[in-house]
Amino acid sequence: MNHLKKFPENFLWGAASAANQCEGAWNVHGKGVSISDVMTSGTHKSPRRITPVMDEHAYFYPSHEAVDFYHHYKEDIALCAEMGFNIFRMSVNWTRIFPNGNEAEPNEEGLKFYDSVFSELKKYNIEPLVTIYHNENPFQLTKECNGWKDRRCIDYYMNLCRVLFNRYKDVVKYWIPFNEINCLTTKLGNWNHAGILNEGTEFFTEQADDPSSRFAALHHQFVASAQAVRLGRSINPDFRFGTMICHITVYPLTCSPDDIFLTQQEDLMRNCFSGDVQVKGGYPYYIKRYFERNHIAFEITEQDLTDISEGTVDFYSFSYYMSNCITAQKDAAQVSGNVMGGAKNPYLKATEWDWQIDPKGLRYTLNHVYDRYHIPVMITENGLGARDVLENGRVHDSYRIDYLRRHIEQMRLAIDDGVDLIGYTPWSAMDLVSVSTGEIDKRYGFIYVDRDNRGNGTMKRYRKDSFYWYKQVIESNGENLSFH
Template sequence: MDTTAPFFWGSATASYQCEGAWQEGGKAESMWDRYLHENDLENGDVASDHYHRYREDIETMAKGGQNAYRFSLSWPRIIKNREGEVNEEGIAFYNSLIDTCHEFGVEPFVTIYHWDLPQYWEDEGGWLNEETAHAFEHYARVCFDRFGDRVRYWATFNEPKWFVMSGYLIGNYPPALQDPEKCAHAAFNVMYASALGVKAFRAGGYEGSIGIVHSFGPVDGVDDTLETKIAMRFADNYANNWILDTAATGELPIDLLTDLNRRFDLSYITPDKLQALREGTVDFLGLNYYSRVLVRPYTDGETQLVVNNSGSAFKGSQRVVIKGWFEQVLDDPNMQTTEWGTEIYPDGLRRGLIEVTRRYHLPIYITENGIGVAEDVSQGEVQDDYRIAFMKDHIAAIKAAQEAGADVGGYFVWSTFDLYSWKNGCRKRYGLVAVDFENGYTRTPKKSYRWYRDFIAGEQTGKPYQEEGQR
């Protein structure tokens, strides 16, 4: 790691969620293009039109004091086909985006895979096919070769838990399967692919560091009974350990493997692949934090995972039960939640950072943190004091964790501007900058953008930001 790097105060996006231009620049079809078009769902064909407006967006970040931009590369925009042919138009686009970051003094923090698998690999079985893992290694090498002279911070994958569980177990994301055995297989292949990418980075002698980004949910129990502690361990394996243990230490959780081996055929986990995991451990951990995981012991019923993709009209409809393992508590009346039913719990971040530091002794970046709200952007500047309060509380939690010894090197707000939020469409807005999707995709900074700008200035000058009434 570069110990001389400044603390990164930035924001984040993802290729499918913001770029648009789904048929421009030689881009191949992604699994999300196919899935959303075939199911006649709101899609990211245009999204935030970042493909055409990236210069404006990066300049706005810089004017807001942000010194880093976390974004993802689109595999189908860079690699044309299963044969691995490089799309030079896609390379040119990202070269220009990266160069623009440097022009404005913004560090590119690059995620190689943020869910948009090329459809040509989904046609071959997607993450159930080991060849997809080897194709990822090739794709990663192309990225390192073409951009590595200007990119110092890489992440192999964004949130393996979410795209694997949603795609192969819950069934609300492509490929829309509900099969626990296939979910376990896909999960292993993704972590194997990540290790291959890390090994390729090291073998190539590229400068900088490489990590993985995880959707971090620190686990709490409803009480201190033995049954709850057992449920917490199951929940931690489900929510965190199969990614963090594997990426940071090179070892899969043995109790998780033992339990899965009783149920499923795990013969694809071979000694050579286990060795690759040991040789492909990461330099840092990126943690996306939105909430903790509060659990109670499993009682009865089949595995059930229901998520809220619709907002307030369906608040309270979420349910997570893993048969024999645990039940997630989502209906506690004492919880403060977003309108999508996500608990707002900053102290989980503080305690989680301390625990991750204790377990893995690696540098950490908060690679996503934000709140999604249905907002009216047609009346000028959005007065999003709720977002400011959310950011303040979570930044305070990070500072408290740092005081307790956590090595945190950056904070990235999700998101840089309003974007397409997967199955939630464009109604769920996270941005510091409003995007008017109905009127030319015009950008208008929100109150939170100005607050973040002033807060960053205070951090950089050593003069902590004060509210207007406190000055």
């Protein structure tokens, strides 16, 4: 690969995390209850339960302690620095700053925690990439107005943004208003992505759905994102804002025109729609017709459209773990990976959790999104969930190294194709709670955390083999991908 274009000199190498999956300390120093705090643990076979009234005797709530980044952030950031990170993707927990989401004044104790985190990152010259909203809507807003279904959430969210932008205007440059915002195109997005709890919903993977309310919530987030971009730029013109898309790359299972057309429709709805709004600044033609055909109606004001047109993002970021196939065949074999599911690709292998591994799909995706938007691109999640075994203080995760190596090879090929790829923050820096199943045994991190699915363990941190391998990758700016 030496004849290919190299990774840019200022390429951003790091890894990702999320407050609700790693921080723990769910009720200390004034923090309120978030939607993640009322979700029980689960497995690939047994879905997570949403419990409006928590029962800690009957259920285990993994986010309550998670991997306790709240008390281990100095150690964790030092380990990230040892790997050579120059960027660290993290999120803030809304309820740590506004416990109920709707207060007039923020919780100073919560802000002091993030002061300390940013100070620690600065000590090692690591740039924070901050996701403002990452699946931690205040539960009070679910009870008060059923989450983002209600337009009032825009103002509550903007209050949070105002505090963050002013407090950290000289500390944070890169912001993502909403994590995987496009998940609200599916009924699964109701809870995690909007704090919507419809009557009849009991399990995370089996949610009752009202499409008009769900798309109203997505619209409110589009408006909030755009308003945040405008506000942020008024406070610091050097701020850079990105969309964040859960990119479920899709292929037609066969060359049947039916499969090809269905794939095109799936790609437009799931992958392109939200990016089109946030990057291009307006609703695309195909979604307007989709709303008409499916009798989806909600309020869109002229001011909303003005906001959306004036608050477009600076870069496109996305998560990529796998690809799926689409087919009109009713009896095609299925996979359930990343909860979205799809037809099984006969050319790909899958993980224990049914996630199909497709490195070349990442190059395809990078070209796809860059051709569509022509703005800088960042991969903000990419990784392998697997059962790691700790033996004599080490984890030999060659399977993870192989996964990441093959994807980084495809990233370089995409750069050689001409894609303006500026950063890579694989999932995840340290082991943390899986969103889809609530497990910790489904591990992604470079750093092993001694914690199991039932909350047992010492919380001690260990460097995996992938830790040392990724350190070498960063030191060589993506040139040395070998593993011995």
